[in-house]
Amino acid sequence: MRLSLIRIVNIAAIVLASSFVAGAHALNLPPNVTQGPSIEGTTQYTLANGLTVLLTPDDSKPTTIVNMTYLVGSRQENRGQTGMAHLLEHMLFRGSPTLRDPWAEFSKRGLRANGSTNEDRTNYFASFAADPETLEWYVNWQADAMVNSLISKQDLDSEMTVVRNEMESGENNPFKILLQKMQAAAYLWHSYGKDTIGARSDVENVDIGQLRQFYHLYYQPDNAVLIVSGKFEPASTLDVIARAFGKIPKPQRALPPEYTVEPVQDGEHKIVVRRHGGSPLVAAMFHIPQAASPDYVPFDLGLDIISDTPSGRLYHALVDKKLATSVFGFSRTMKQPGVALFGAQLDSGMDQAKALQALNETLNSLPRQPFTQAELDRIKNKWRTLWANTYADPVSLTSALSSAVAAGDWRLFFVQRDQMEKATLAQVQKVSQEYLVASNRTDGMYIPTEKPLRAPLPAPVDLAAELKDYQGKTTPDTVAAFEPTPANIDAATSRTPLSLPNGKVQLALLPKPTRGDRVQANLLVQFSNAQGLKGQRVNAEATAAMLDRGTPKLSRQAIQDKLDSLQADLNFSGHAGVVIANLSTTSQNLPELVELTLTLLRNANFPENELAEFKRQAISSTESAMTKPEALASRALARYDNPWTRDDVRYTPSFEETLKDIAALTRDDLVKFHSSYYGAGTVAFSAVGAFAPDAVKAALSKGLAGWKTAPAYTRVPDPYRALAPKRFDIDTPDKANAVYLASLPLEIQDTDPRYPALVVANYLLGGSQTSRLWNRIRVKEGLSYTVSSDFDASSYEPTATWSAYAIYAPENQQRLLDAMQEELARAVRDGFTEDEVKMGVESMLKLRKLTRTRDGVLASAWINYMQLGRSFEWSEHIDQALAKLTAKDVNSALRATLAPTKFSIAIAADKSKAKGEHPASAEPATRKDPVKAEAPATEENAIQ
Known part of the structure; x- marks a missing residue:
């Protein structure tokens, strides 16, 4: 539940055209509610007890998102209390006297809910198909959780194993461990030096009384911001919020003052971590200003100029020179002065000392090699695209506003955009040069320096004064609503094929208004x-992966620059006679993006230097996977279910074979494969x-004109194969976390009359947060942070897989195996009750409705439906079949x-820590249909 530490690019600083959200309308305010600033469709309200409310309506998609942000994180923890904020996040989901199982209620109502904690805030969020009753229920749950959560010793003891499991999962990640240790070394006094998960001893010995005190101190209305976005009625929603939270009194306590200021670092620090497995990493960390500082955005622009791939300076200094396989860089958006990190991943044959030296020489070179205007313009284009995507998506916007709240004020989301536009080359150069100095760096040993160059101490920011008269940009217009029922989707989608001389193009075109005029x-x-x-298995995969690496007229950088100018994302993937491109851009840029996509498909030339880089990255990734428990377990099961010969495209290679295959790749192989197989003839296109x-x-016709016809396509079959149950025990030394996977092949197609019943059976068994396994x-035994089951049936032939999955601490292995086996047996023996089936079906129907609101999912679903001769009438058919199910239907299909006893099992664990032997079940590398595998599996399958 912790928030990921990596921010790919700071998306809160970019200009956007004024055509996205409904303007703020004057509301008849409930008693004791006042209206505050209104910026570009987001309006602030304040209750008498201090609760801040942000309403940002968007009717373009029938989805509602609610986020409760508490301004408390690991920053507020004292010595001996580390991990308390994160632990409290877990505890709120344990319930109150009136609601003992929030997860069950979320699942029953079709909510996608979770929480996260970082240094500056804790938040609880949920998305659901727009429904006033669901919104009111969730708002009331938040109000109840704010003041009535039990925080009991019994629940704490039960949840403790889950938290340990999450902690151990993080300890399996070399990057997270390195980042944690470097941040601890970088901070001498400030609490930012502590990892959010906390010290194991603090977490395991936490005092329940202190935890309750922490809860009552910080979980109060005057320390919280409630954000509601998406489709909802502002006036009635504000009434609901006022009724739910208005009865909570304003607290009389004063929050403890924060007066620790981290001094300017006065010399290089160095940290070395040695653990089993993973790929080599080198990194350099620097202290930087807080997010509210006027220096933050210019610095972040400089950071992106340095760390971007493939245009960045680190990329040219390390990857181009074969000192690293990839590079990265990011800054932390924090309330108080934070950190930035630059780094590189290496393969096992590369020299880490040389790589770190090259990295630091590049960072130290700014005075000698200043930034150029072209570099700054390129990065600003990337920011514009990312900010546009964030602002256009209610889920992303809610998260961005929550981050801005944690950094000081929600309006920072818009202010930083303005700061980016105004940032000059001189500002970016000055700020970057001030902070990227050796004495401000954490990576190496201490070196005595006669005259150390030190970074400036960031000055405090009077944010209230800075924002006093801020108005933002023009409030965008309202976007018309589209009701995504199967009938409406079918009626609004044009499916007339495009007839061309070199073959037909199947089409599914669904034009509809969207926020930001975005299209998927x-x-x-x-x-x-x-x-x-x-x-041709390896050639097929590598060719697709390298389609955007260059053509005779376009370099990789030129391709990326073109995509940035189009505010576009483009990703290729492929295997087994299938290549799929995922496109995202704005309405006016879609035709040009389609033409660019077809240009890359037709004219890719696989440059030698790009192939060499691709091979280095693939080898590094494979070597890293060879020590990861989940990858090892998944590969073991996939190879067991592997009757194909080495030259078959369906063959699953060993890791060692994969490394040999990658090393043997040549440019001639890819050029020949591309020339022999790629072409028109069997083409489909969807857009939503x-x-x-x-x-x-017109763009499709132009892009496909004159392209040779590809060899006639016949889907590569993947028939059912009966397998004798087998157990794989894989030793993963020095790994704190273990993985349990299992797989059962079945001879069932999604047209089978039993299919809907089996989907529900799986949902009740392990597919939801009210399931038996969960x-x-x-919940009950606290053995796993993540446990689930999955049922996946082919749309093309009678073949399916039932699987199960869990992560756990190796010392709990026997308990986990016993519990898994007992619950599987109990499900078959006792079946599910009518109430369980009824609630499960209701929840699934709500989730399916929610999934149909997502444009990217609809576009992927149409691609699959066109291969199958289906439409969303099929989705409606499944809805109707689900609605008719009884417990007898579900139990009969299940049994x-x-x-x-027929599951094959793979267990990857440190054998020195695991105890006992007991067969059970787990999650496999499930067989996927060649087309279906390219679409987002969970989202898309939810509506199919």
Whole structure:
């Protein structure tokens, strides 16, 4: 539940056109509620007890998002209390006297809910299909949780194993461990030096009384910000909030003052971590200003100029010179002065000392090699695209506003955008040069220096004064609503094929208004068959992966610059005669993006230097996977279910074979494969969002004109294979976390009459946060942070997989295996009750409705449906079948298919810590259909 520490790019600093959100309307305010500033569609209200409310309505998608942000994180923890904020986040989900199982209620109502903690804040968030009753229920739960959570010793003891499990999962990640140790070394006094998860001894010995005191001190209305975004009625929602929270009195206590100021660092620090497994890493960390500082945005622009791939200076200094396989850089958006990190990943044959030296020489070179205007313009373009995507998506916008709240004020989201636009080359150069100095760095040993150069101490920021008269930009217009029912989706989608001389193009075009005029699209190209692709498995995957690395007229950098100018994202993937491109951009740029995509598909030339880099990255990634418990377990099961010969495209290689295959790749191989197989003939295109269909058709016609016809496509079959149950015990030395996976192949297709019942059976068994496995293993016994099951049936042939998954501490292995086996057997023996089935079906129908609100999912679903001759009538058919199910239907299907003793199992754990032997079940590398595997599995399958 902790928030990821890596921020890919600071997205809170970019200009956007004024056409996205409904303006703030004057509301008849409830008693004791006052209205505050209103910026570009987001309006602030304050209750008499101090609760801040932000309403940012957007009717373009029938989804509502609610986020409760408490201004407390690990920064407020004292010695001996580390991890308390994160632990308290867990405890709120343990319930109150009136609601003992929040997870069950979330699942029943179709909410996607969770929480997260970082240094500056704790938040609780949920998204759901827009519904006033659900909104009111969740707001009332938040009000109840604010003051009535039990925080009991019994619940703490039960949750403790789960928290330990999460802690151990993080300890398996070399990067997270390195970052944690470097941050601890960088801070001498400030609490930012402590990892949010806390010290194990503090967490395990936490005093329940102190935890309750921490809760009552910080979980109060005057220390919280409630954000509601998406589709909702502002006036009635504000009334609901006022009724739910208004009865909570304003606290009389004063929050403890914070007066620790981290002194300016006066010399290099160095940290070395030695652990088993993973890829080599080098990094350099610097202290930087807080997010509210006027210096923060200029510094962050400089950071991105240095660390961007492939244009950045670190990339050219390390990756181009084969000193590293990849580079990265990010800054922390924090309330008080934070840190920035630059780093590189290496493969096992590279010299870490040389890589770290090259990294630091590059960072030290700014006075000699100043930034250029072209570099700054390129990075600003990237920011614009990322900010536009964030502002256009209610979920992302809610998260961004929560981050801005934690940094000091929600308006920072807009202010930093303005600061980015105004930032000059001279500002970026000055600030970057001031902070990127050796004495401010954590990576190496101490070196005595006669005249150390030190970074300036960031000055305090009077944010209230700075924002006093801030108005933001023009409030955008309202976006029309679109109700994504299956019937509406089908009616609004044009499916007339595009007839071209070199073959038809199947089309599914669904134009509709979206916030930011964004559009999501997929392009599918298919070719050849299983026999024709013999010996081409590695070439097929590598060719698709390198399509955006260059053409005779476009370098990789030129391609990336073009995508940035189009505010676009483009990703290729492919295997087994299938290549799919995922496209995202604005309405006016979609035709040009389609043409660019087809240009890359037709003219990719696989430059030698790019292939060499691709191979280094692939080898590094594979070597890293060879020590990860989940990768080892998954590969073991996948290879067991592997009847194909080495030259078959369906063959699953060992890690060692993968390394040999990658090393053997040549440019000639890829050029030949591309020339022999890629072409027109079997092409499909889907788009959902704001776009002009005729312009898209013209772009497809132009891009495909004259392209040779590919070898005739026949889907590569993946038939059912019966497997004798087998157990794999894999030793993963020095890994704190273990993984349990299991798989059962079944001869079932999604057209089978039992399919809907089996989907519900899986949901009740391990597919939700009210499931049997979740309640037994996560809630009751606290053995696993994550436990689940999955049922995946092919749409093409009678083949399916039932699987299960859990992570756990190795010393709890026997308890986990016993619990898993007992729950599987109990499900078959006792079945599910009518109430369980009824609630499960209701929850699934709500989740399916929520999933259909997502444009990217709809575009991917249409690609699959076009291959199957289906439409969203199929989705409606499944809805109707689910609604008719009884407990008898579900239990009958379950007992006819689920055989607990026939699962094949893979357990990856440190054998020196694990105890006992007991067969059970787990999650595999499930067989996927060639087309279906390219779409987002969980989201898309939810509506199919």
